[in-house]
Amino acid sequence: MKKKSAYLAVSIIATILACKTTNKQLVGNAQYVNPFIGASTNVGDAGVYHGLGKTFPGATTPYGMVQVSPNTITGGDNGSGYSDEHRSIEGFAFTQMSGVGWFGDLGNFLVMPTTGPLKTNSGTLADPDAGYRSRYDKKSEQATAGYYAVQLSDYKVKTEATAAPHSGMLKFTFPANQQSRIQIDLARRVGGTATEQYVKVVNENAIEGWMKCTPEGGGWGNGDGKADYVVYFYAEFSKPLKNFGVWSADIPDGAVRKREEVTSAAYQQIIAKANILKQVKEKQGKHLGFYTEFATTANEEVLLKAGISFVSLAGAKNNLQTEITDWDFNAVKQKATDLWNKSLAKINIEGGTDEQRTVFYTSLYHTQIDPRVFEDVDGNYMGGDQKSHQSKDFTKRTIFSGWDVFRSQMPLQTIINPELVGDMVNSLVTLADEKDKDYLERWEFLNAYSGCMIGNPAVSVIADAYAKNIRNFDVEKAYQLSVNSVEKFGNGEKGYVTDGFGISHTLEYAYFDWCVSQMAKSLGKTADADKYLKKSKAYYNIFDKEKGWFRPRDKNGNWEAWPAEGRLKQWYGSIESNAYQQGWFVPQDVDGMVALMGGKAKVIADLTTFFEKAPQDLMWNDYYNHANEPVHHVPFLFNRVGAPWLTQKWTREICKRAYKNSVEGLVGNEDVGQMSAWYVLAASGIHPIAPGDTRYEITSPLFSKVTLNADKASAFTIEANHNSDKNIYIQSATLNGKAYNKCWIDHKDVIKGGVLKLEMGPQPNQSWGVN
Template sequence: MLHRRGIYTLLISLALYSCRGTLSSQEETLDPIDYVETNMGGISHLLVPTYPTIHLPNSMMRIHPQRADYASEQIAGLPLILTSHRGVSAFALSPRSSVTDSIPTVTHYSYDAEVVRPYSYEVRLLEPEVQVSYAPAAQSALYSLTFEGEGTGRYLVLSSAEGELQAFGRTIRGYQQLEDSTRVYIYAESDITPQSYGVRGEHTGLVAMTPQQAEGRTIVLSYSQPTVRLRYGVSYISVEQARRNVEREIQSYEVQLVAKAARNEWTKALGKVQVEGGTEAERRTFYTSLYRTYERMVCISEDGRYWSAFDRQVHDDAGVPFYTDDWLWDSYRAAHPLRILLDPLKEQQMLTSYLRMAEQSPEGWLPTFPEVTGDTHRMNGTHTIASFADAYAKGLTGFNLSAAYETASKTLQEKSYLPWTRIPKGPLSEYLDKHGYFPGLRIGQQETDPRVTKWEKRQSVAVSLGAAYDYWCLSQLAKFAGHDEEAAGYLRRSYDYRKLFNYATGFFHPKDDRGHFIQPFDYELSGGLGARDYYDENNAYTYRWDVQHNPADLIYLMGGKERFIGYLDETLRTPLSKSKWEFYSTLPDQTGGVGQFSMANEPSLHIPYLYNYAGAPWRTQRLVRKLIDTWFRPDLMGVPGDEDGGGLSAFVVFSMMGIYPVTPGLPIYNVGTPFFPRVTLQLSSGRTFVIEAKETSTTNKYIQSAELNGKPLDRAWLRHSELAAGGRLVLVMGSRPNKAWGANTPPPSAERIDLKPAK
């Protein structure tokens, strides 16, 4: 019996070994693009889900299915172009089997068999039955639509909510009016000529068909063949430019050819980081996150010209493509630093685009949330400055440093600190300039400044801390540009966060305009919806750590490393004081919770790495592994909060590689815990940097020892120059923490100056 059991065990083992060999062989044939799960995070934990976007890396042409989230039962037409991140399509395409009755401008469909890849889209509409295939190029795309039902009509309805469309012969042309004077134009050609043309009545919804042409906001085309293929181009310049775009990029009506070219572009982009080993789920999480970081910014240069909403003119790009659509409050933290590492040329082009926006704007200020229609200025701060400082600190000189410094200085001197505004400074901003902090309202005090938005409030602590960081970044730019005296002054201002530090509690505590801490105060719940009276989307536990440029001084303020570690632990271990539904009704952005810590919102991203500064890198290693394993998975709820077009996903990419840029503006990376036995970065110089983690796993998350290019490394941080030069970082991993490794050489912080603590 024992002998027989042994034989069975041997056979099972051989079978499992054989299966593993087959799986490994299959995995070796996969390209990075094959690991992307476009629906990761497609159902939100609370607020906004991710959307499965189909596009080329950083390209103007973007679409995603028009629905609330993955669980939606219907999609609203077929999109033709999104003019903003996670937006609504500027034009809609609706196949129909009948237009005999009053029809909507956009038809809603039940659907099935949807397959979304970064480079192609397939779906079967069920009523009517239409098989849809789609593939994008940079400024154009191709649809193939096959009507499968017998004995029904075959109509395409194209709509533009605020514009005009014309159809004659096989061509369609028109525009959609966006904000101000910005328009997006379209030029399309079908592979067969329509039988007839129609226009939907604006008020009746009834369609009148004619044999020659159609003109209106919603037009209808009737076809005799079951398959219609439509290639189209878009432009922000003109219809003729849209025509040139599609003719340049798509010469055939074969969707597979266009999809193959798009796939090749994605293979090149994602192939800049090669990971080996790890689990399949980890590879899917990693490459999906990397894919997300290419959704923005988007290049809107067309044949060397671009439309600028900042002065409402068309410009020559002089060989430097123009990019827009960015939310700097989110993206400066990790998305821009990742691009500096993987695609420095593109990053420099984006920085040059910011300078063009400022030059073309009436105020001459840097943008904060630039979009196709201009700077929407959401959130708070002017963290565009951080991206300039970070790039130059890391050796990127392909932008005008002098212009960057002068424009950043002008912006901070003139523009209001008030959240969600793009206006000159008023009394509250002048108060911050004089006293070093933004005053908050006392409990029950009514707002006195009509320029404060009713929804976003003052955000007094968040604004104060954000301004201190912006001034530190400006001091770096001043130093790089040779303005030493100004650099020293801005550096002193970067310490103004001290004005709000409450030594009795260890929190940044709002003060009123009399210099008094506002009382009574609850660090978890005070501040109203989103804590916006004093903070922004997160409570005081998050903003306790919002001094990215100077963790060393924060350790000093808190009374030393042990107390600093204690406060970090407190953030992670303090439970919610209310039920989840009560807590999230006040702080809906603070999902992905570990105690009071939020994995879902960008101001929290650097917090797990702060243990490195206090001599406890092992705590960072443990926490980062837990956070990624818990909150980021390649499934429908695998993103804990609003993704914001790469803002959150870049944290995952960096962290899974084993490094993270805590302080944009300092050319260093904190070392965390690598998820893969081997990561190879293909640098733009042609060099490679390899991170090798021996025996790494969910269990073996602790660094035992390290070598950089064959020499012992006993610090939990790397210089950017060490990565950029190419080489190899070897980490020996284990299941128990080595509490001595990296403990004695903390990562650098801001330059220390002689300041007495503010009481």
């Protein structure tokens, strides 16, 4: 960690701890949450283009639709809109993404308190004075579960934020000033701009309107993600609207309005010269903002609250009026804290250090941001057909980071939140109908079939849910969509993929074929089960026995040239990885993979090298690269090759080295809960290798006691007696009082409740769990 970053991390932690000791609301597991963990997009500190965690520090509720968070930057690959090293804030938005790359999206309804002359453009990090953004006092910055606060230095305004599931609230404490203001940039969007906006003053305390966000305005994938949504809002001000207006920039017809263009100096000059339309009560345009001005006395509090909807103006208003009925900021904040305490109570831990408890519950917090609710309080949601629908048997959810979350995040939810898994499956299945698609989307974002990343991850989630008896969805339709998906995106007649990512594609498609075969077998579809089980062996087709590893083929079946770096070469047949990292991905047939690789002893030696050559900080590298998902199952492979003590050793190492209670506490993108879910499961002592199978690998828990589903009668407890930093190896085990000598446990044993007791020691017991 760089000295500057270390200093900031210490400063932030001190602030959080100080807040915890003075805020009596922080009881329960929410007291351990530090939303600043991972709140950096800094490429320099990460040492790679992916950046770090890319989380946001603002206020939200469990799986809530609204996130009220500071934004420090528009443009670049800054998915959360915030990075800790930035020293000015351009506003507080009501929607955010968590932990994503691909330039990000949302960041809508950007609210900023200002004083003095009105400025209509945000300015830049290099020149904050050129716009309405403000420097801020880093030491004043506070964040807890459901709350954020900061002192804006340039305007001397303290800003506090809290949230409800579909609405949010901001409290501004102004100085004495004759020209204080709340202004709202309606065009702002993290990865570009809203292409059209509308605002209307509906009475002396309220406005309503919408922001239309299309691919032409950049956003997800800078437009390639096909994001096409409308954010509706209904906002009320505690101070009457008397001196108000709209600003409207004259965006030339035909202007390109994507990420790089809208952050260019030329475009910003257009916004800076926007027309200021005083006392205008209604306006529609290409780049709008709204402001209300008023005089304030010293320390006068002015509040804004707003409901958000992706369906309608009426939905936004109803969301606000249902959830936030008055101006009691502390009551809303307390309710958010209560929601987090209830949600975080799904897992209780005992033992460990303060840092470990903070990292654990912040990780659990990050797994409970997405997949977020995407329907209004009345159950109405915007469908993929751009029509309003009413949810009946499930809650409509969105933001399915498929390629990431099928590995740890969704399996975690099958244990502690099975209803959510059913919601997500229903949301994906009904979305296919609404968009008239015959396959499942791999990375869904606000109804968009974005096509991001590779494989068929929704197939894994469906197969895993079905195998674990989560079946509150149209099983036949889900199964058929799964079949259609692997047929549309698969290894084809050749049995391998010949494009530039042939290793990644072929291996991942083979696993998803296996997922279909598993579900087909359970459904009694014998022919399909046999067909897709055979297809799941496609990994054989790209294994070069001469090189002893996986290798891409061209369209004629010839091996692609072997690079000088060998399997360490980044992007050689592999997406965001190298062949060494991607090649371990045969979770559906570990025994077959091991046989190809030369047997257990050779694999153990190779895996050991894979871990030992990784850097101490586990930042982006050519060996065990925890910063990216393809290797997340690899530490647990030792269980499958007769060396479970090495799974125990390396998961403890990863928990210690890749997760910290600091801004730079995540070695890679949070990826919508996946990075954190890995930690929650591994630190608890279990993790799957192949979702779709009900087997969890047992490893060394961080804590003396972990209780899963602690809020239910069917709680499952993992006790680790004599656990410590040195006693990391399992000596023996009992399950519900009976001797247990397996290094794995079935989902049904976890979900029905019970007690797994582990005796821990400082040296490996090489006879436990090897059968």
